[in-house]
Every structure is written in structure tokens, then in C-alpha cells.
Amino acid sequence: EEVTFSPAQPELAAEPAVLRACADGGANRLYHITEGNNESFLPDYISGDFDSIRPDVKEYYKVKGCELIETPDQDFTDFTKCLQILQKKIEEKGLQIDMIVTLGGLGGRFDQVMASVETLFHATNITPTPVIVIQECSLIYLLQPGKHKLHVNTGLESKWCGLIPVGNPCDNVTTTGLKWNLTNHVLKFGTLVSTSNTYDESGVVTISTDKLLLWTMGIKNKQNA
Amino acid sequence: MERVFTPLECLLPTGNLTFCLLILNQPLDKGYFHPLWSKAVLRACADGGANCLYHITEGNNESFLPDYISGDFDSIRPDVKEYYKVKGCELIETPDQDFTDFTKCLQILQKKIEEKGLQIDMIVTLGGLGGRFDQVMASVETLFHATNITPTPVIVIQECSLIYLLQPGKHKLHVNTGLESKWCGLIPVGNPCDNVTTTGLKWNLTNHVLKFGTLVSTSNTYDESGVVTISTDKLLLWTMGIKNKQNA
Numbered sequence: 001e002e003v004t005f006s007p008a009q010p011e012l013a014a015e016p017a018v019l020r021a022c023a024d025g026g027a028n029r030l031y032h033i034t035e036g037n038n039e040s041f042l043p044d045y046i047s048g049d050f051d052s053i054r055p056d057v058k059e060y061y062k063v064k065g066c067e068l069i070e071t072p073d074q075d076f077t078d079f080t081k082c083l084q085i086l087q088k089k090i091e092e093k094g095l096q097i098d099m100i101v102t103l104g105g106l107g108g109r110f111d112q113v114m115a116s117v118e119t120l121f122h123a124t125n126i127t128p129t130p131v132i133v134i135q136e137c138s139l140i141y142l143l144q145p146g147k148h149k150l151h152v153n154t155g156l157e158s159k160w161c162g163l164i165p166v167g168n169p170c171d172n173v174t175t176t177g178l179k180w181n182l183t184n185h186v187l188k189f190g191t192l193v194s195t196s197n198t199y200d201e202s203g204v205v206t207i208s209t210d211k212l213l214l215w216t217m218g219i220k221n222k223q224n225a
Numbered sequence: 226m227e228r229v230f231t232p233l234e235c236l237l238p239t240g241n242l243t244f245c246l247l248i249l250n251q252p253l254d255k256g257y258f259h260p261l262w263s264k265a266v267l268r269a270c271a272d273g274g275a276n277c278l279y280h281i282t283e284g285n286n287e288s289f290l291p292d293y294i295s296g297d298f299d300s301i302r303p304d305v306k307e308y309y310k311v312k313g314c315e316l317i318e319t320p321d322q323d324f325t326d327f328t329k330c331l332q333i334l335q336k337k338i339e340e341k342g343l344q345i346d347m348i349v350t351l352g353g354l355g356g357r358f359d360q361v362m363a364s365v366e367t368l369f370h371a372t373n374i375t376p377t378p379v380i381v382i383q384e385c386s387l388i389y390l391l392q393p394g395k396h397k398l399h400v401n402t403g404l405e406s407k408w409c410g411l412i413p414v415g416n417p418c419d420n421v422t423t424t425g426l427k428w429n430l431t432n433h434v435l436k437f438g439t440l441v442s443t444s445n446t447y448d449e450s451g452v453v454t455i456s457t458d459k460l461l462l463w464t465m466g467i468k469n470k471q472n473a
Contacts, residue, residue, distance in 0.1 A: 077443070106358055110386035110464045111410035111443040113361070121438035138358035162359035166414060167437025189415025190369035190460070195325070195359040212438070216358045 006151040007132060007139055007217060018095060023082040024048025026104060031057045039064065047071050047085050048078040079105060079119045080126070087127040097129045106135035116140075117166055117214065137221065143213045150215070152177070153203030158218035163187055163194040163207065170211040177205035187213065227454075231399040232380060232387055232465060235261060235349045242346050245338070247330055248274035248291070249352030249364070250300050251383055253281045256469065261349060262289060267337060271330040272296025274352060279305045287312065295319050295333050296326040327353060327367045328374070335375040345377045354383035364388075365414055365462065385469065391461045398463070400425070401451030406466035411435060411442040411455065418459045425453035435461065 020043045022030055027046045031054075034041035038060065045067035050058065062068055071081040079102070090097050100123075105116035116133055120142040123131045132141045137158060152161075163173065169188035175181045179198045187193060199205065207215065234242045236257050246265035250273030258281055262268065268291045270278055275294045279302075282289040286308065293315035298306065310316055319329040331348070338345050348371075353364035364381055368390040371379045380389045385406060400409075411421065417436035423429045427446045435441060447453065455463065 107355065108384075109408060109466060110354055110388055111408055111412070111445075111466075114410065114412045114414070114441060114464070115443040118437055118441045118443070124438075136356075140358055160357060160359055162362065164359070164362045166362075168417060169415070189366055190372075193362060193366040195363040195366070197359075216362070218357060218359075 004149045004151070005130060005141075006154060007141055007215070017101070018097070019044050019086065019089060019093075021082055021086055022046045022048075023078040024050060025052030025078075027053045027057050027061060029104070031060065042066055044089070045069055045085065047082045049074070052078075076122075077115050077119060079116060080122055083119065083123060083126050083131065087129075090127070090129070100127065100129050100131040102131060102133040104135050105133045106138050106140065117142075120214070121167060121212065134219065137218050139217050139219055141215045143207060143209055143215050145209055145211055148207045148209075148215075150177075150205040150207070151203065152199055152205055152217070156220050157199070158220045159198050161197050161199065161205070161215070161217040163197070164214040164216060165189060165193065165211070166214045168211050170209050170213050172208075172210040173213065174208045175206060177202050227395040227397050228392070229397045229399070230378060230389075231402060232389055232463075233400075233402045233404045233467060235264070235347055235380075236404050236467070237402055243344060244347040244349050245269070245334055245345055245377075247271065247327075247334060247348060247350045248278055249327055249350060250274050250277060251352030251355050253277045253351060254382075254384055255281065257382075257467075258351070261351065265349070266343060266345070267292050267334065267341075269330055269334055270294045270296075271326040272298060273300030273326075275301045275305050275309060277352065279308065290314050292337070293317055293333065295330045297322070300326075324370075325363050325367060327364060328370050331367065331371060331374050331379065335377075338375070338377070348375065348377050348379045350379060350381040352383050353381045354386050354388065365390075368462075369415065369460065382467065385467050387465050387467055389463045391455060391457055391463050393457055393459055396455045396457075396463075398425075398453045398455070399451065400447055400453055400465070404468050405447070406468045407446050409445050409447065409453070409463070409465040411445070412462040412464055413437060413441065413459075414462045416459050418457050418461050420456075420458040421461065422456045423454060425450050 022043045042064050043066055047069040049072050165187040173182045173185050173187050235244050245267040246261055248270045270291045290312050291314055295317040297320050413435040419434055421430045421433050421435050
């Protein structure tokens with residue numbers, strides 16, 4: 001069974017997000033970017049251990065009626081816990097969701113970037129919905145073992161892409177649609193990692209992998225899109 | 226045999242550490258660029274790293290000339306390339322597309338270390354941990370290849386993060402320079418580690434598995450000992466935070 005996907009699709013979506021959440025300090029970012037009009041950008045909930053959210057920001061959203069869910073468990077990151085809550089709400093509301101889009105997680109502290117990748121590994125057990133992570137010009141998406149078809153012709157793709165065997169070697173990877181394709185190839189740190197790859201003209205990339213494999217791609221700067 | 230190491234020793238204003246400096250194509254941190262540059266015995270730029278060097282030394286470029294600039298030269302600005310060429314810096318074009326500019330720069334560095342008969346304790350790389358996600362992963366991949374390129378430990382630093390690839394075996398890291406920030410982690414990039422034991426961390430491991438999807442040690446921190454020991458059966462990436470220079 002082949003999974004078909006347009007990673008850059010949410011940017012084109014005519015419909016707004018159906019559920020919006022912040023993980024801890026993500027609320028600070030939301031508050032900042034919506035300054036002057038905070039009221040029009042209220043998340044459905046804010047979850048986390050609340051060691052990053054500013055007290056005034058927390059108070060603001062609390063007063064406005066946003067749900068605040070404290071998740072003190074130190075065994076999981078705020079991102080993972082936020083995802084668990086999201087899936088619960090999706091089920092409670094009986095929503096049909098195509099994708100979960102995460103903003104942030106790919107910059108700053110290196111350990112936290114790796115923690116974002118780790119959350120994608122756990123996401124498989126949390127939700128059946130594909131989870132993508134976007135920050136600045138990068139997107140990451142964890143491919144399950146099997147066949148995948150990615151549509152990369154939204155016009156929002158920048159030139160680069162890659163396949164990163166982050167947690168484990170992949171013994172059998174085959175691709176089409178890339179400039180440097182693989183045919184039953186091994187991807188493994190210390191042997192071969194596909195970075196600075198790019199697309200052919202087809203607008204479609206297919207990937208067949210025997211193990212979990214991280215897809216990464218560039219997003220055009222909004223000014224250039 | 227235990228490998229003993231002080232990851233942030235290169236940032237200390239004093240000391241006997243002999244190291245080389247390699248500059249990649251990412252914004253340079255003013256906080257520690259100058260101390261690193263002044264103490265390095267060999268200094269190189271990988272392609273667009275030369276742009277970053279040129280920018281951060283603006284007004285005094287002449288006093289900060291790298292020993293060489295290598296790469297496929299698709300990132301270096303033509304005016305920057307010309308400036309350093311005129312000033313006598315060696316420009317080494319490495320068009321091979323199978324390896325990144327970072328990897329190739331490291332190969333050249335090792336060659337020069339050997340030619341000059343230098344005893345080098347560490348290779349310090351600035352940049353490589355920010356920007357495009359694929360390029361961050363490519364930096365990690367270069368650390369895997371570094372084992373076959375040079376016997377010298379290679380660290381990568383950008384902003385507040387450092388990464389260093391631990392070989393299988395035992396390691397003792399001194400983390401008491403005063404420049405360490407609170408966080409650290411052990412990341413099984415590339416392969417699971419089946420048997421990891423640590424001391425000196427807040428959340429230690431005892432013969433534990435580290436594996437993406439099972440357990441990855443992030444947001445860890447130190448106990449008061451100032452020393453972290455790590456024993457690992459496979460290659461394992463150590464990462465830690467560096468204090469902002471103003472707060473150091």
C-alpha cells in the first residue's frame with residue numbers, strides 16, 4: 001500500500017486549521033507574533049510542564065478561556081505530550097484529520113532538535129495522522145516502512161531535499177523523482193546519507209524503504225514563493 | 226582504554242590546547258570567534274564559510290586570513306574569493322560531489338597537519354548546526370567519516386550547541402570549565418546503542434539501550450561532580466550547551 005502525500009500542501013489549504021495548540025513556550029511565540037491582535041488568535045489549548053511559558057502570557061490565555069493542560073511528566077517532551085492530547089481531542093470531536101502540522105522544533109538547542117525527531121518516532125504510536133515539522137525553510141517527515149509517493153509540485157518547494165536514516169540504517173531504499181536516485185541502496189550514517197539532493201522535473205518523488213526513514217525538504221521563502 | 230576530554234577547553238582564554246579551526250557557512254558567533262581564531266594553529270574555511278569570516282572581520286579583514294579556503298566554490302562570493310586570493314590565501318577547489326565541503330575541508334586539514342608534522346589535540350568546527358536541516362544532518366555524517374580521516378577529535382559548535390561523536394568504548398568528559406550551560410544529551414544518531422552506562426549526569430544510564438523510538442537522552446543535565454563518564458558499545462553522539470559569552 002502506497003502512502004500519497006503533498007508535504008507542502010497545508011500552505012495551500014483554503015480551510016484554516018481545525019484545531020490549534022501550543023506546547024508550553026510556544027504560547028509565548030504565538031503571543032508575540034499576534035501582538036496587537038492577540039484576541040483573534042486564541043489556541044484551543046496550551047499544554048506542557050509550563051516551565052517556559054511566561055506568567056503574563058499564561059494568564060492572558062487563561063482569562064480568554066483557553067484550556068491550560070499541565071503535563072508534568074518528565075519522561076516525555078512537551079511536544080510529545082501535546083500530540084497525545086491533540087489525538088485525544090481529535091477522537092473526542094470525531095474529526096477527520098489529514099495532517100498534523102508542527103511549527104518550530106528544528107532550531108535552537110541541538111538536543112531539542114533531536115527530541116523533535118524522537119517525537120516523530122513516538123508519533124506512530126500516538127496518532128495515525130501524518131505529522132510534519134516545519135521551521136524556517138526546513139520540513140521533516142518520518143516515512144514508515146513501505147512505499148510512499150510525495151507530490152512536490154505545489155510551487156512552494158525549494159530545491160533541496162534529503163533522506164536521513166536517523167535512528168537506524170535502512171538496508172533497502174529505492175527512489176524515483178530525485179536527481180540522485182537510489183536503487184535498493186543502503187542508507188546509513190558513516191556510509192551514505194542523502195543530503196543536498198534535488199528533484200527531477202516530474203514533480204513526484206517515490207520512496208520505498210524497509211525501515212523508518214526521515215524525509216526532509218526545503219520550503220521556499222514566502223517572499224520568493 | 227578511556228578517552229579523556231574537556232569539550233569546551235578550546236573556549237578557555239588560557240591553556241595548552243593545540244587545535245585547528247574550521248569555519249563552515251553559518252553565521253559566526255561573536256562571543257567565541259575571536260578567542261578561537263587567536264589560539265588556533267591552523268585556520269580554514271569551507272566554501273561559504275569564507276563569507277562568514279569576511280563579514281565578522283569587517284574593517285580588519287587583513288588580520289584574519291585563513292590558511293586555506295576549500296570547497297566547490299558555489300557558495301563563496303566572488304569578491305570574497307578574490308580578496309583572499311589576492312591576500313595570498315590558498316584556494317583549493319574540491320569539486321567532488323560525493324562529499325560535502327566540510328568533509329573535504331577536513332581531509333585537506335589532516336593532510337596539512339601531517340605535512341607540517343603538527344601535534345593537534347582537537348579540531349574545532351564553527352557552524353554546521355543551524356539552517357537547512359539536511360545540512361545539519363550532513364555535519365553529523367561528516368563526524369562519522371571523520372574517524373577515517375583523522376585521529377584527532379572533531380567537535381562542531383554553533384551558537385549554544387556542541388556536538389561530538391563518541392567512539393565505542395569508555396569516555397571521561399570534564400565539564401567544569403565554567404562555560405557549560407545546563408543541558409546535555411546523548412543521541413543515538415545512525416544506529417541504536419545497546420549498552421550505554423553513564424555517571425555524572427542527573428539522569429544516568431546503566432547498561433541501557435539508546436534508540437530512536439525507544440529512548441533518546443535529551444534535556445539531561447549534570448550532577449555536581451564536574452565529570453561525566455560514558456561507556457558505549459556503538460558510536461554515540463554527545464551534545465551539550467555552551468553558556469552565552471555574556472553570561473560566562
